[in-house]
Amino acid sequence: MSGLQSQDYIRRSASTLTPPSARRHELEVAKLIDVSRCIGCKACQSACMEWNDLRGEVGHFRGSYDNPHDLDPNTWTLMRFTEWENDKGDLEWLIRKDGCMHCEDPGCLKACPAPGAIVQYANGIVDFNSDACIGCGYCVKGCPFDIPRVNPTDHKSYKCTLCSDRVSVGLEPACVKSCPTGAIMFGSKSDMKAWAGERVAELKSRGFANAGLYDPAGVGGTHVMYVLHHADKPSIYAGLPNHPAISPFVELWKGGVKPLAVAGIALAAIAGFFHSVVAGPNEVQPEDEARGRRLVDREDDAR
Amino acid sequence: MIYPEGTVLRYATVTRVNHWITAICFVLLTLSGLSMFHPIFFFLSALFGGGQWTRAVHPWIGIVLALSYAGLVYQFWRDNFWTPDDTAWVRKFDLILVNEEEGVPEVGQFNAGQKFVFWAMALLIPVLLFTGLVIWEVYFSAFTPLVVQRIAVLLHSLAAIAAILVWIVHVYAGIWVRGSMQAMTRGYVTPGWAWRHHRKWLRGLTGARSPGPTSRPEGVP
Numbered sequence: 001m002s003g004l005q006s007q008d009y010i011r012r013s014a015s016t017l018t019p020p021s022a023r024r025h026e027l028e029v030a031k032l033i034d035v036s037r038c039i040g041c042k043a044c045q046s047a048c049m050e051w052n053d054l055r056g057e058v059g060h061f062r063g064s065y066d067n068p069h070d071l072d073p074n075t076w077t078l079m080r081f082t083e084w085e086n087d088k089g090d091l092e093w094l095i096r097k098d099g100c101m102h103c104e105d106p107g108c109l110k111a112c113p114a115p116g117a118i119v120q121y122a123n124g125i126v127d128f129n130s131d132a133c134i135g136c137g138y139c140v141k142g143c144p145f146d147i148p149r150v151n152p153t154d155h156k157s158y159k160c161t162l163c164s165d166r167v168s169v170g171l172e173p174a175c176v177k178s179c180p181t182g183a184i185m186f187g188s189k190s191d192m193k194a195w196a197g198e199r200v201a202e203l204k205s206r207g208f209a210n211a212g213l214y215d216p217a218g219v220g221g222t223h224v225m226y227v228l229h230h231a232d233k234p235s236i237y238a239g240l241p242n243h244p245a246i247s248p249f250v251e252l253w254k255g256g257v258k259p260l261a262v263a264g265i266a267l268a269a270i271a272g273f274f275h276s277v278v279a280g281p282n283e284v285q286p287e288d289e290a291r292g293r294r295l296v297d298r299e300d301d302a303r
Numbered sequence: 304m305i306y307p308e309g310t311v312l313r314y315a316t317v318t319r320v321n322h323w324i325t326a327i328c329f330v331l332l333t334l335s336g337l338s339m340f341h342p343i344f345f346f347l348s349a350l351f352g353g354g355q356w357t358r359a360v361h362p363w364i365g366i367v368l369a370l371s372y373a374g375l376v377y378q379f380w381r382d383n384f385w386t387p388d389d390t391a392w393v394r395k396f397d398l399i400l401v402n403e404e405e406g407v408p409e410v411g412q413f414n415a416g417q418k419f420v421f422w423a424m425a426l427l428i429p430v431l432l433f434t435g436l437v438i439w440e441v442y443f444s445a446f447t448p449l450v451v452q453r454i455a456v457l458l459h460s461l462a463a464i465a466a467i468l469v470w471i472v473h474v475y476a477g478i479w480v481r482g483s484m485q486a487m488t489r490g491y492v493t494p495g496w497a498w499r500h501h502r503k504w505l506r507g508l509t510g511a512r513s514p515g516p517t518s519r520p521e522g523v524p
Binding site for chain 2: 264282
């Protein structure tokens with residue numbers, strides 16, 4: 001979402017200066033997805049398409065309820081269905097609404113080379129300003145959750161905005177509004193954590209001893225959280241990372257190499273300049289010319 | 304091109320054209336690559352028509368550079384084998400740095416510094432090419448897993464920085480050693496330049512009656 005100035009940035013991609021951030025007293029928001037209450041109706045997927053005006057290509061059936069089978073530039077949220085056999089040998093149908101997790105420490109934003117193409121607002125929402133996006137796909141490499149998708153037609157990267165346009169005017173995200181079971185809730189992050197606590201307690205009382213909240217510390221926490229009945233093994237939910245973190249390769253690239261390389265290049269250029277000042281140019285002397293001439297002339301005479 | 308009488312042919316026309324295609328590509332790649340590497344250089348993307356154009360054009364220039372450098376490797380690889388003289392030359396580098404070349408081993412076609420630049424680029428450019436293909440989002444992003452792309456983008460930036468540092472050394476040496484730039488722009492050097500910097504090469508040319516000292520257009524025996 002761009003256009004309306006927000007002045008509440010806490011992070012801005014590829015920026016060495018402080019972004020406009022005077023208006024930053026808003027609450028941190030969070031979306032809580034209670035996987036244990038989800039019935040897999042895909043109303044959230046439809047609402048996302050409807051509100052954001054997205055229409056994906058009609059794909060092909062691949063033997064699963066996942067439809068489409070993956071996130072794409074026109075699919076910002078996706079129900080992922082997993083048939084999982086528990087310890088007792090019973091089938092559990094795990095349905096997870098996948099999409100941007102709105103990390104507190106967003107890997108996409110860290111990797112992005114285009115100033116202002118990715119921003120994080122004071123409420124925690126991580127948003128793509130598509131006008132500034134250059135289509136390099138670095139955000140895809142930066143993301144620990146494999147969420148952003150670059151549109152091959154307009155070469156812009158897309159993902160869930162957490163309906164930043166709706167949230168900025170006091171509405172809940174479209175998926176939240178459409179959920180018929182209350183599996184998707186939205187509010188301040190502290191409220192959502194309190195509510196998640198109640199849900200986890202209830203799940204535990206029903207025998208899900210490992211129920212818990214998914215708010216992974218490796219990315220500083222997220223502004224989209226899950227209540228999982230099996231929080232001890234998130235990966236059974238269609239590959240939700242157990243310990244998500246920005247890849248060390250990305251951290252090294254953007255954390256260490258970036259500033260050191262610029263310093264190295266500057267030093268090399270400065271060293272060259274000062275070598276020139278100290279030692280001066282290496283010039284051919286008249287005696288070199290005479291002796292070189294003599295060698296060449298000797299040869300000419302031989303011809 | 305007509306080479307003035309009494310000069311020594313150093314780089315034939317095809318070599319110079321090959322070199323300058325490589326050089327132009329390298330400069331363009333450095334400008335566009337740095338603009339996508341650090342925000343303080345992002346303004347350079349304006350030279351290419353904006354961020355989207357920079358992202359789109361950078362890999363194609365890279366392809367041209369890789370092909371062009373392959374041409375330089377083809378022309379020069381034999382002349383760049385490391386010899387014991389090169390090691391001895393490097394040992395005298397403190398003298399060379401202060402422009403005292405007496406007592407330094409006589410140099411053939413290329414000195415150890417030039418050979419270093421040649422082999423460094425011969426190593427770095429293939430690394431840049433292959434890691435660049437991996438992270439070429441438009442065409443190749445679907446062919447490798449994300450972890451491979453993350454490693455590739457890191458290697459690409461490390462190799463690029465190394466190549467830029469080598470390039471700074473290369474360009475500075477061309478400025479520092481007066482008369483070198485002319486060898487690449489005009490193709491010829493003076494006998495004095497050859498005597499001072501590449502004496503063994505000059506002796507070889509004059510001894511073998513190869514197209515060294517000449518007043519004739521190149522190619523004419």
